[in-house]
Amino acid sequence: MDNTPRISDAEWQVIKVIWQRPGISAQEIIEELEHSSSWSPATIKTLLNRLLKKKALRFEKEGKAYCYHALVSEEECRQSESDSFLSRVFDGALSPMLAHFIRSRPLSEEELNELESLVRQKKGKP
Amino acid sequence: MDNTPRISDAEWQVIKVIWQRPGISAQEIIEELEHSSSWSPATIKTLLNRLLKKKALRFEKEGKAYCYHALVSEEECRQSESDSFLSRVFDGALSPMLAHFIRSRPLSEEELNELESLVRQKKGKP
DNA sequence: ATTTTTCATTTACATTTGTAATCAATTCAA
DNA sequence: TTGAATTGATTACAAATGTAAATGAAAAAT
Numbered sequence: 545m546d547n548t549p550r551i552s553d554a555e556w557q558v559i560k561v562i563w564q565r566p567g568i569s570a571q572e573i574i575e576e577l578e579h580s581s582s583w584s585p586a587t588i589k590t591l592l593n594r595l596l597k598k599k600a601l602r603f604e605k606e607g608k609a610y611c612y613h614a615l616v617s618e619e620e621c622r623q624s625e626s627d628s629f630l631s632r633v634f635d636g637a638l639s640p641m642l643a644h645f646i647r648s649r650p651l652s653e654e655e656l657n658e659l660e661s662l663v664r665q666k667k668g669k670p
Numbered sequence: 671m672d673n674t675p676r677i678s679d680a681e682w683q684v685i686k687v688i689w690q691r692p693g694i695s696a697q698e699i700i701e702e703l704e705h706s707s708s709w710s711p712a713t714i715k716t717l718l719n720r721l722l723k724k725k726a727l728r729f730e731k732e733g734k735a736y737c738y739h740a741l742v743s744e745e746e747c748r749q750s751e752s753d754s755f756l757s758r759v760f761d762g763a764l765s766p767m768l769a770h771f772i773r774s775r776p777l778s779e780e781e782l783n784e785l786e787s788l789v790r791q792k793k794g795k796p
Numbered sequence: 797a798t799t800t801t802t803c804a805t806t807t808a809c810a811t812t813t814g815t816a817a818t819c820a821a822t823t824c825a826a
Numbered sequence: 827t828t829g830a831a832t833t834g835a836t837t838a839c840a841a842a843t844g845t846a847a848a849t850g851a852a853a854a855a856t
Contacts, residue, residue, distance in 0.1 A: 554845090585803090709814090
């Protein structure tokens with residue numbers, strides 16, 4: 545049951561803010577996004593409504609303000625985006641994809657250590 | 671200079687076939703895709719034309735047939751898709767993204783070894 | 797209570813995408 | 827050489843997306 549809704553690029557920006565602060569009000573969302581984006585408040589409202597329509601969000605009326613909560617988890621959406629990215633761009637082949645990223649970008653010593661231990665850990669369990 | 675064109679999901683399917691066999695004819699592309707997809711030939715032609723318009727492909731007339739070549743490399747497109755995926759879904763944070771994939775999917779012993787050695791290798795050079 | 801302000805809901809509109817049918821030119825067969 | 831068959835180019839159209847303005851109802855101010 546893949547009922548995770550398809551979330552567009554712009555919508556991701558918005559729902560991310562809500563994941564970070566569940567129950568955040570529309571006003572606060574707009575303020576937050578006025579920094580990280582160049583959208584007009586109207587645009588942000590449209591995106592909120594689309595996410596509502598897709599059942600990715602719900603809202604609660606807290607007194608005068610509308611407060612938003614996610615109905616899909618970030619983990620869930622990441623999973624589904626990751627699936628689609630992996631199959632589209634790397635034909636579903638995980639290990640070439642990982643290799644691509646490891647090769648193509650700088651990683652700090654710590655991150656490399658972390659990765660190494662993740663891989664080791666994974667090796668333990670079949 | 672980010673002149674890599676934006677390639678849609680459906681277009682990826684098509685250009686992948688061309689990367690695999692540079693110089694492939696339209697007819698062959700259609701045959702190839704009739705297996706892996708459920709598109710009508712007309713649809714595939716549309717996608718070819720869109721890719722032409724985006725300067726992602728060019729064609730050569732070999733006698734009667736049109737033969738297609740990519741103008742953007744697979745590596746290039748992977749890079750650009752990867753950038754956009756990473757920043758949209760993981761806020762650009764590489765290492766959490768890698769962790770997500772390593773955790774969430776099965777990897778064979780060999781793949782794990784390969785990854786380990788990639789990481790080691792990377793550790794060598796600062 | 798009436799005006800003003802606020803803010804959620806509707807409507808707008810151009811572009812991209814998925815999906816395909818039709819048109820037009822070139823080639824092949826009769 | 828003329829009609830039939832291929833097949834690339836053009837046109838079609840609905841849904842999704844990016845971007846935002848107009849509308850309408852509720853709250854606040856006067």
